[in-house]
Amino acid sequence: MEKFKGLDEEKQQKILDAALLEFAEHGYKKASTNRIVKEAGIGKGMLFYYFKSKKDLYEFLAEYSLDFVVEKYFSKIDMAESDFIERLKHTSQLKFEAQTENKNVFNFLGTFMLTADFKLAPHIQKKYETMQQKGNAMLYEDVDLSLFRDDVDVQKAFKLIRWSIEGYQNELLHKLQGQSMASIDFDPYWEEFYEYLEILKKSFYKEGKRDQ
Amino acid sequence: MEKFKGLDEEKQQKILDAALLEFAEHGYKKASTNRIVKEAGIGKGMLFYYFKSKKDLYEFLAEYSLDFVVEKYFSKIDMAESDFIERLKHTSQLKFEAQTENKNVFNFLGTFMLTADFKLAPHIQKKYETMQQKGNAMLYEDVDLSLFRDDVDVQKAFKLIRWSIEGYQNELLHKLQGQSMASIDFDPYWEEFYEYLEILKKSFYKEGKRDQ
DNA sequence: ATCCTATCGACCAGGGTGGTCAATGATAAT
């Protein structure tokens, strides 16, 4: 594993990408080290020279991915923004940027824990749990509740707004499926997204508070 | 395949359940006929006595599932209900009932088409497409648009409401993961669901139209 | 010339694959 970290950045990334993709698509058990080395363009032996086993590789990827998400996404969330929807708005942008920088990390983390049929090293397990916990807190902490209508349960409004945003993102993902990220002009989609956010404000915020 | 249809209902269902589950969990290619026969409690030979090949079995399941969903779900949707949210409400109940009757069909259809690495028989392909198309139309046709606020795009409101409902259902599914369906008292969850629907009405419908 | 390290891919035993088929049991027809 120290051997792996001595590689040039580019080769490291190619191997990580291949492995993340393979695990994301097939889960831990059915992922194939043969496909990984082929995709990464290295000899079979090297993978087990860098990582002592498939499980070792998997745990390395887990820790790598968790660190990546914390550094490139979580740490950048602006907790000073007290408008819930505005916070989600710029959070979505951060997530998009992080995803553009390394798509596979997010795919991997999506299936991670669901497909690992062994117990992860405790420090990784813990890292994962605290990440989930903190991530949730960062969305809801210090939100200005006075913006919300008085006649709806704010906790429920939170959830409805999040589900709406996730729904939009999923639909967009599905619609753009197959196209290469680089070839897409995302501006119109961001515009559309903002329109949805405006509707959410109209719907869940007090009348007087709607336009800043 | 005519051989299969001559079986007693119970045995048929056991085989179908085993197969649907296996394909839903592993996709077409990585699904194992060995696991299917073990789960179904029949000898290996019988599966290929009833269905001439794995592919044959898969296509039978596809058609069976599509027919099931049409008969037990789509055909029961009440198009006379012009209140969009009310229609979604009773549609959710129908879907829940159909899912309770045969959970695996829905899981199978969720992965179906994504994992089949061959081209399906054209009549099945067509059946699938018309189902998707009709299913969508049945949600939006003859909806009373006058219920909605004038200051939001109704099409976008449709989508936000659907995403919200899907979000709730997904969260519930995730929360109840692992518990046996039969052991759960769903009444409180329906109550909670209705509360969310009331909030959606408050948010997306005109002031005057909110309560019945 | 001697080490050290990086790299490859043929190779391994083990396990799983979809599918077949001879054997057997069961049921009905003669």
Place this chain on the structure above:
DNA sequence: ATTATCATTGACCACCCTGGTCGATAGGAT
């Protein structure tokens, strides 16, 4: 009682893929 038909089984097949090993290299440094 005998034969014919059908239902059912699981051992078996050739094949493929698995995670992991290891001897053979090559190249650079000493």
